[in-house]
Amino acid sequence: MRSGPRPGGRSLRVQEAVHAAVTALIDETGREGLTVPQVAARAGVTPSTIYRRWTDMATLMRDVAQRNLRVDCPLKPCGRxxxxxxxxxxxxxxxxxxxxxxxxxxxxxxxxxxxxxxxxxxxxxxxxxxxxxxxxxxxxxxxxxxxxxxxxxxxxxxxxxxxxxxxxxxxxxxxxxxxxxxxxxx
Amino acid sequence: MRSGPRPGGRSLRVQEAVHAAVTALIDETGREGLTVPQVAARAGVTPSTIYRRWTDMATLMRDVAQRNLRVDCPLKPCGRxxxxxxxxxxxxxxxxxxxxxxxxxxxxxxxxxxxxxxxxxxxxxxxxxxxxxxxxxxxxxxxxxxxxxxxxxxxxxxxxxxxxxxxxxxxxxxxxxxxxxxxxxx
DNA sequence: CTGCTAAAGCAAATAATTTGCTTTTAATGA
DNA sequence: TCATTAAAAGCAAATTATTTGCTTTAGCAG
Structure with a gap:
């Protein structure tokens, strides 16, 4: 096979950098003003990269939010x-x-x-x-x-x-x- | 009283024109591409007017959607x-x-x-x-x-x-x- | 009718988004 | 290992959206 997605290496690094940048910026400046160019600068990435992979800020934030969707560990069940x-x-x-x-x-x-x-x-x-x-x-x-x-x-x-x-x-x-x-x- | 909102007259006309424009554009070109300048042009209004009243497209569309939130008339109750x-x-x-x-x-x-x-x-x-x-x-x-x-x-x-x-x-x-x-x- | 002011218009400045093209770099096969 | 290939990133110019300072319009109260 020649074609297909390329999940490893640089793509992955970029994805992680962008996610990290979003997370960091959210708890520094809140999620209200957040823009794509801001995130791009923080992640050390070109805005166009973000636009091409996620289309817009809403989609990117949705992606990040889903990542943080952890399975909540319940209190130990007592059996009843x-x-x-x-x-x-x-x-x-x-x-x-x-x-x-x-x-x-x-x-x-x-x-x-x-x-x-x-x-x-x-x-x-x-x-x-x-x-x-x-x-x-x-x-x-x-x-x-x-x-x-x-x-x-x-x-x-x-x-x-x-x-x-x-x-x-x-x-x-x-x-x-x-x-x-x-x-x-x- | 001197100050306060001014709901009548021109403001109202603008609001109605903008709402109508949104509704019309939605069923002509769908709600996906819709932009503020488009709506403004259709409504015969300046973009800045829309930005100042609604801040962005999402807020405007929310406003329009709420308007169309009709009380659904139920089928006649039979009493049971x-x-x-x-x-x-x-x-x-x-x-x-x-x-x-x-x-x-x-x-x-x-x-x-x-x-x-x-x-x-x-x-x-x-x-x-x-x-x-x-x-x-x-x-x-x-x-x-x-x-x-x-x-x-x-x-x-x-x-x-x-x-x-x-x-x-x-x-x-x-x-x-x-x-x-x-x-x-x- | 007149003065007052909220809201609209206008246009220049700024910022975001798109896009064509170039460069980098995983992944594949010899 | 190394050459090949194409997916994904970078870059920069062009486009488009958004913000903003100031001017004009027009409801409303007196």
Whole structure:
């Protein structure tokens, strides 16, 4: 094969330099004024390189935000769903409703084109839910997607479409109710 | 009083011309290439006017999108919650998952700053839910926000964070389950 | 009708983006 | 190992968008 992507070597170095530059500039001057030429200068790279690889600032910031999308390590499961799921829900809400959580969502949604998914947000969450369910001795009678709909979805939509901080126990309460529903033979 | 906003007269005319120009250009050339100078030319207005009033294209498009945020007139309620709510849910999902619905969300979220709400999406939905509940003979034992969390939230988050069209009966099923939960004395 | 001022127009200055072409440099095969 | 090749980067000129200082227009109150 002659053609194809060329991920190693210089390309990689440039990508890392640019990502690092964005990250550094964000916590020096905030993400508001940030421009492509600024990032390029900081990364020691030509603006046109950035434009050609990422098209614009929104796309670049979305790319960086996705990188920082870490799988949140949950508190150690104790084995009881009615304890572990609400505990995780509370932590998840705090994480998403925090300043960095909201910033991440902002960056990711700026680059959304309206057709494909904005980012694989749920792929980071599903394994955690699964591992909590696995840790539960009780056999599980529901789908992971149902948990997402019941506890993750309200958190995300309220962040986007309501003002002020979320009710502190929103996700926790949702998780408690969800477990209760499915414990009594749903 | 001497100072204060000046909503009438020329300002209003300019605002309307600009909004109309955006709308017209969107369905002529799509929303992808759209620039401020283009809109200004079409509206018969100077670019600087637009920059000063809206700061940038994203903000302008968000403004226009919010205007088109109509209160969806629901099918006539028959009076039974277990029929009306699922029917409305299905319609709502279709509306939001459609091309214009997604476009509206895109425009609205582009202008989101991460702190305040992106738009009053729920204000358009709450009256509809309330009127459906009012039409129901049965006394209602739940909160409007609970309906939003249960049926609207999953639709919106899946549009944003999953690929492909939604499961056709997602919102309907959620509504059915919700009504069932609250009918049996929840 | 007159004065006041928010908002619009205009145009020059600045900054960002695009683009054609050249150079560098991983990756491939001899 | 070394020559070949093309993807990706650099550079700079051309284009386009954005900002800004100042001027003009036109609602609104008296």
């Amino acid at each position: 769903l009615s304890v572990d799921l609400p505990a995780w829900a509370e932590m998840y809400q705090e994480e998403m409703d925090s300043t960095p959580g909201r910033a991440m969502m902002r960056d990711v949604l700026r680059g959304w084109d309206g057709t494909q998914k904005a980012c694989s947000l749920f792929d980071a969450v599903r394994p955690t839910i699964v591992s909590i369910c696995d840790a539960a001795g009780e056999p599980v009678t529901f789908d992971v997607e149902a948990v997402i709909d019941a506890v993750v979805a309200p958190v995300l939509t309220r962040i986007l479409f309501t003002d002020g901080p979320l009710p502190a126990t929103l996700a926790r309460d949702a998780a408690v109710a969800f477990v209760a529903r499915h414990a009594s033979g749903g | 919650l277990s029929v009306d709510l699922p029917a409305w849910a299905e319609m709502y999902q279709e509306e939001m998952d459609s091309t214009p619905g997604r476009a509206m969300m895109r425009d609205v979220l582009r202008g989101w700053d991460g702190t305040q709400k992106a738009c009053s999406l729920f204000d358009a939905v709450r009256p509809t839910i309330v009127s459906i509940c009012d039409a129901a003979g049965e006394p209602v034992t739940f909160d409007v926000e609970a309906v939003i969390d249960a049926v609207v939230a999953p639709v919106l988050t899946r549009i944003l964070f999953t690929d492909g069209p939604l499961p056709a009966t997602l919102a309907r099923d959620a509504a059915v389950a919700f009504v069932a939960r609250h009918a049996s004395g929840g």
